[in-house]
Amino acid sequence: THIVREMDRPGSKANKKEVVEAVTILETPPIVCVGVVGYIETPRGLRALKTVWAEHIGEECKRRFYKNWSQSKKKAFTKSSTKWGDDLGKKEIEKDLAQ
Numbered sequence: 001t002h003i004v005r006e007m008d009r010p011g012s013k014a015n016k017k018e019v020v021e022a023v024t025i026l027e028t029p030p031i032v033c034v035g036v037v038g039y040i041e042t043p044r045g046l047r048a049l050k051t052v053w054a055e056h057i058g059e060e061c062k063r064r065f066y067k068n069w070s071q072s073k074k075k076a077f078t079k080s081s082t083k084w085g086d087d088l089g090k091k092e093i094e095k096d097l098a099q
Contacts (some may be wrong), residue, residue: 055084
């Protein structure tokens with residue numbers, strides 16, 4: 001489809017004028033955040049420093065991490081979810097997020 005917008009390019013003939021441009025509209029399903037990754041800058045580029053997973057991760061998401069869901073023991077994210085349960089784990093999560 002198309003949109004009409006005001007061009008803002010100083011020095012161009014079309015500056016401060018309305019132009020018609022082609023656009024694409026994508027419809028996507030709702031996104032659910034399941035974790036946060038913290039990065040650190042190194043001389044070779046960015047490197048993952050810490051990963052903090054959400055307290056409750058849905059079964060649909062967990063299925064994506066398994067090759068064979070029906071024959072698995074379904075133990076993914078059990079350690080990260082127990083961290084959210086006790087005070088010591090919550091302090092560790094807060095420390096990880098602060099870095």
